[in-house]
Amino acid sequence: MVCNRGGCPGVKGAAGTWHEGGITRLPLPGRISSTKEAVMGFNARSARTVIAVAALVGGLGAMTACGSKPAWKNPGDKSDTPATKEVATTVAAPANGATDVSTATEIGLANAKPGSTVTITDATGATVAGSMRADGQTWVPATQLKYATAYTVTVSGSDDSGKTTFTTMAKPGKTINVSVAMADGKTYGVAMPVVVRFGSDVSKDQRANIEKRLLVTSNPPQLGVWYWFSNNEVHYRPKDYWQSGTTLSVRLATGGLQLTGSAYGAKDVTVNATIGRKLVMETDDASHQMTVAQDGQVIRTIPVSLGKSSTPSSSGAMVVMDKNKSEVFKGDASDPYVETVYYVQRVTIGGQYIHAAPWSVGDQGKRNVSHGCTNVSQDNAIWLYNLTILGDPYTVKGTPRKLAWGDGWTDWDKPWEEYVKGSALPAPVEPAPAASSPAPSASASTN
Missing domain, CATH: 2.60.40.3710 (Immunoglobulin-like)
Incomplete structure (x- = not known):
């Protein structure tokens, strides 16, 4: 009870209590006929009750000022709870003080925050450029680091006063x-x-x-x-x-x-x-015709002669790998020949080309007489040669021979679902399409 030495007479407390002469008194249960009886005329049993209750109330009152109610706090109120300290972004790799580190190392971060930046400097203070990977956890130097060089790494936004240092490996012998x-x-x-x-x-x-x-x-x-x-x-x-x-x-x-x-x-x-532009060449053995389309529009149909039955052309998706105005072709022991061929475009490693073949013009568009190449006329060969660039796709269909995987840039001869299996990493995840938004109103800006 916090009161003056003389008590707090006459101060009415909580729940009908009274403070008199430094003693807290409560109305008695049972027979109480008047205030005088409540104060002076109670029997011994009632007195014992009052003393016990007074002791309890007095203990509570010691925590408050005279006559004031005890402060009440909501259990869910965390206003007095100290704020949780945010975990700092730190360098997870290379380890601080590491040596013999690869010059192809990347900086791995722990507890990376959006917008975290990394600064690397060498012993001279020169800064290494770089950028964060899409995962936001790894920073990639833009160039190879120097051999046998000490580097210091600092992460922005970190409250860690220390800095990470590491030293790269010596130049390898092999x-x-x-x-x-x-x-x-x-x-x-x-x-x-x-x-x-x-x-x-x-x-x-x-x-x-x-x-x-x-x-x-x-x-x-x-x-x-x-x-x-x-x-x-x-x-x-x-x-x-x-x-x-x-x-x-x-x-x-x-x-x-x-x-x-x-x-x-x-x-x-x-x-x-x-x-560049989208140029697609397709040859159908059934018609002996090549269709050339640019940006979705057919711009020419060319008569062709493919490989004869003993040396059939390959059917599959190929790519123009190389171009030369002339090359010397040589046959093997079973079919020896030496021929200078013009306006050649290579589509397989094994030796299949698109090229000018003036000697087979009479067969082009009708029958197959080549050693596996796509024969076209001199004029069509020149026109096509001047039009194509490396990386243009060329597809042949309908021949009895299947294109061998790896015989050239055969990347498009497998569907995507099969191609991804050739990677040593998990298949990439295709980003979800952007959510469609309502069409703008007539007054809205569409810039």
């Missing part, structure tokens, strides 16, 4: 060259795969790590995947033909990347290219 079948600044057809070749076989157990470092960016974005044709060649294609006008940025970020147990990628390779 390296493997990596190349891509594209030239910087060139334009390619809509079926052009990104063809990556390694100077020697790479380990199968490294395929997944390698794929992660083969970076293809398309604008507009298009879903694509890698397919391993062999231990030294992997291709990338989109789900459907590239959209005309697509820009491609390809970075083979393999410099310093482990490719075998003892060999590493020699350096990074970067190529920027463009996808």
Whole structure:
């Protein structure tokens, strides 16, 4: 009870209690005929009751000021609870103080927040450019890091005062060259795969790590995947033909990347290219005609002669791989010949081409007499040669011979559902279509 020494006389408390002379008194249960009786005329049993109750109330009253009600707090009210401290974004990999780190390393983050940024500097203070992967958890340097160099990593928005440092590996004694079948600044057809070749076989157990470092960016974005044709060649294609006008940025970020147990990628390779108009060539053996369509419109039908019965042409989806104004063709022991052929466009590794064949003009559009190539007239060969670019698709159907998988850029001869199985990584997830929105009103801006 918090009162003056003289008590709190006459102060009425909660639930009918009275404070007199420093004692809290309560109305008695049972026979109470008047205030005087309540104060003075009660018997001993009643007195004992009052004393017990007074002791209880007095204990409660000690927690409050005289005559004031005890403060009540809602159990759900957390206004007095200290705020939970936000977990800082930190560097998860490489570990702080790590040495012998690959120059192809990436910066893994823990507790990454949207908009987190990473800064890497070397011992001279030079900053390394880079960007975050789509997962928001991994930051990729834009160039290969230097060998035997110390780096410091700082993450923005972190309240951790420490910084992560690591040192890269010394230059390895054995390296493997990596190349891509594209030239910087060139334009390619809509079926052009990104063809990556390694100077020697790479380990199968490294395929997944390698794929992660083969970076293809398309604008507009298009879903694509890698397919391993062999231990030294992997291709990338989109789900459907590239959209005309697509820009491609390809970075083979393999410099310093482990490719075998003892060999590493020699350096990074970067190529920027463009996808041109959509040109599609299709030949039907039943009609001996080739249809050439550009951007969905048939622009010419060309009579052809395909491979004769002993050397049939392959049926399947092919791609123009190479072009030359002339090449020397040679037969084998069973059919020896040497012939200079003009306006040639290669579509298989095994030696099938589209080319000018003036000697078979009388057969073109009627019968098959070639060694497996697509024969066309000189005029049509020149016209077609001047029209096509590498990466244009060429499909043949109706012949008795099936195109062998891997005999050229056969990427389009498998459906997407089968092609994705050739990757060492899980199949990519196609983004959900954007939700449709109501049509704008007549007064709304449609810019």
